[in-house]
Amino acid sequence: MADLTGPDEGSLDGGRVGAPRRTLPRVAVALRDVSMVYPNGRRALSEVDLVVPEGAFVFLVGPSGAGKSTLIRLLVRDELATQGEVYVAGHEVSRLAGRDVPRLRRQIGIVFQDFKLLPRKTVRENVAFALEVTGAARSHIGPAVDRALALVGIAAQASQRPSQLSGGEQQRTAIARAMVHDPKVIIADEPTGNLDPLISWEIIQLLLRINAMGTTVLMATHNADVVTALRKRVVALEDGVVVRDEVGGYHRDH
Amino acid sequence: MIHFLVFSVRRAAEGLWRNRVMSLAATVTMALMLVLLASLVILLSGLQAGLELVESKVEIRAELHEGVPQERVDALREQVAALPEVESVAYVSKDEALAQFRAQLGEGQEDLTEVVGSNPLPAQLVVKLKDPREFGSVRGTLQEPLGVVSRVVEQQSNVDRLVSITGLLRTVGIIVIALVGLTVLLVVVNSIRMALMSRADEIEIMRLVGASDAFVRWPFIFEGLLVGLLGAVITLALLSLAAGPIAQLATAIAGQVPIGFGDRLSSQVTAVVLAAGLGLGGFGAWLSVRTYLRR
Numbered sequence: 001m002a003d004l005t006g007p008d009e010g011s012l013d014g015g016r017v018g019a020p021r022r023t024l025p026r027v028a029v030a031l032r033d034v035s036m037v038y039p040n041g042r043r044a045l046s047e048v049d050l051v052v053p054e055g056a057f058v059f060l061v062g063p064s065g066a067g068k069s070t071l072i073r074l075l076v077r078d079e080l081a082t083q084g085e086v087y088v089a090g091h092e093v094s095r096l097a098g099r100d101v102p103r104l105r106r107q108i109g110i111v112f113q114d115f116k117l118l119p120r121k122t123v124r125e126n127v128a129f130a131l132e133v134t135g136a137a138r139s140h141i142g143p144a145v146d147r148a149l150a151l152v153g154i155a156a157q158a159s160q161r162p163s164q165l166s167g168g169e170q171q172r173t174a175i176a177r178a179m180v181h182d183p184k185v186i187i188a189d190e191p192t193g194n195l196d197p198l199i200s201w202e203i204i205q206l207l208l209r210i211n212a213m214g215t216t217v218l219m220a221t222h223n224a225d226v227v228t229a230l231r232k233r234v235v236a237l238e239d240g241v242v243v244r245d246e247v248g249g250y251h252r253d254h
Numbered sequence: 255m256i257h258f259l260v261f262s263v264r265r266a267a268e269g270l271w272r273n274r275v276m277s278l279a280a281t282v283t284m285a286l287m288l289v290l291l292a293s294l295v296i297l298l299s300g301l302q303a304g305l306e307l308v309e310s311k312v313e314i315r316a317e318l319h320e321g322v323p324q325e326r327v328d329a330l331r332e333q334v335a336a337l338p339e340v341e342s343v344a345y346v347s348k349d350e351a352l353a354q355f356r357a358q359l360g361e362g363q364e365d366l367t368e369v370v371g372s373n374p375l376p377a378q379l380v381v382k383l384k385d386p387r388e389f390g391s392v393r394g395t396l397q398e399p400l401g402v403v404s405r406v407v408e409q410q411s412n413v414d415r416l417v418s419i420t421g422l423l424r425t426v427g428i429i430v431i432a433l434v435g436l437t438v439l440l441v442v443v444n445s446i447r448m449a450l451m452s453r454a455d456e457i458e459i460m461r462l463v464g465a466s467d468a469f470v471r472w473p474f475i476f477e478g479l480l481v482g483l484l485g486a487v488i489t490l491a492l493l494s495l496a497a498g499p500i501a502q503l504a505t506a507i508a509g510q511v512p513i514g515f516g517d518r519l520s521s522q523v524t525a526v527v528l529a530a531g532l533g534l535g536g537f538g539a540w541l542s543v544r545t546y547l548r549r
Contacts, residue, residue, distance in 0.1 A: 102464040105463060106464035118459065133463065133469045135261075
């Protein structure tokens with residue numbers, strides 16, 4: 001397991017920028033023998049093994065109730081696994097103390113189906129908020145927000161409120177917020193679930209671009225068209241078990 | 255650290271404004287309680303001053319029979335002076351007693367002593383005690399030799415009454431303040447809970463993007479502190495407006511008793527009011543945050 005945690009030293013805060021790439025393949029996300037049983041006795045995950053190298057783009061698919069959301073909750077440490085080890089961005093999440101959770105969260109970006117934007121704040125304020133509440137210097141916040149807004153292509157709407165935006169624009173704002181910390185991993189839970197097909201494609205294109213710039217992307221989705229068309233790595237869950245892990249389409253290729 | 259403070263205070267002020275009605279209710283009840291507290295402090299310190307003044311004047315007067323030989327008087331005086339609870343014993347002759355009496359009557363009063371013709375006042379032994387409430391065997395000693403002391407006059411009962419009034423007022427006051435304080439605490443807890451609920455979405459996002467616990471919690475603690483501070487400022491403003499009339503009233507009632515807004519008293523009241531306001535506000539907010547924001 002040393003190769004999972006080892007390379008992280010000294011790179012906790014933005015150390016990636018300008019740091020020489022190691023030749024050793026680094027791991028963004030890893031699960032080993034992970035099981036999750038909720039207090040009510042429901043078994044959501046059974047002995048899941050998964051390794052996502054840094055820079056990868058992985059789809060997480062499966063029917064509702066297959067365990068996708070549970071897996072994501074374990075990755076961001078909303079829940080603790082009942083068994084097994086979970087590593088994300090160099091943190092052993094399965095053993096992370098409550099007070100260390102903020103350090104983990106600052107190194108991952110999380111995107112949701114329902115955007116979770118603050119309705120009273122403008123686009124710019126929504127994105128800046130993520131930096132303000134982590135104690136970033138004001139001189140750092142402005143440029144970082146500008147960069148994130150430009151990256152997702154929402155700079156023109158920066159002073160509008162979420163209610164004035166289309167669904168696609170809202171999701172772009174949410175992605176800008178997830179990216180403003182310059183995270184190592186983006187975890188997206190059904191990011192196109194509320195969007196029509198055309199807009200969904202735009203969001204996928206955006207995530208692909210972010211991935212091409214070096215950020216690992218893990219995306220849970222039901223969108224079969226997108227998954228099948230892109231021929232990326234697909235991890236399929238069913239009843240809490242990984243039933244397929246290969247490059248291919250939404251359904252098993254025949 | 256500076257970012258943190260600016261962020262927290264700004265958010266606290268924002269929150270206070272956002273929940274204006276609840277904040278106002280909390281601030282007003284806070285001010286009411288603090289006014290009550292300040293009044294109690296002022297009243298008690300006034301009574302205490304009065305008590306000290308009265309106590310400093312407490313003495314036991316032993317009126318002597320006419321024509322007692324001076325040696326017997328002197329012997330008794332020495333005997334009383336030797337008692338451990340006695341500070342001093344003074345002999346007041348008939349003439350001195352008359353002079354004191356006339357002085358006490360003051361100007362303008364008709365002097366009835368002229369009418370009587372002879373001096374009706376007895377010679378006296380005036381005993382000052384070390385502690386006005388400890389008069390031990392002084393009375394017994396004074397009355398022991400036959401035919402010397404005709405009457406022992408004490409002012410003890412006045413002191414006892416004042417002491418018990420002060421004590422009662424203190425007890426009642428503390429109970430009332432404690433009850434009102436509890437109410438204020440609950441109002442603050444409630445007010446901060448409303449603030450927390452109105453920011454539930456922000457708190458969720460803050461945790462999502464990795465805000466440390468301090469950034470999540472402290473703005474609400476600051477909000478409670480602000481309620482306390484506002485209540486204290488309102489209270490102190492009211493008190494400084496009322497200071498003149500109160501001082502006049504106190505002088506009218508107590509006369510020579512030095513009640514009033516001396517520098518010492520007003521700085522003491524300011525400190526008590528500020529500490530109580532900030533303490534209650536901060537503690538109430540802390541309780542609210544603690545119960546609402548469990549990880």
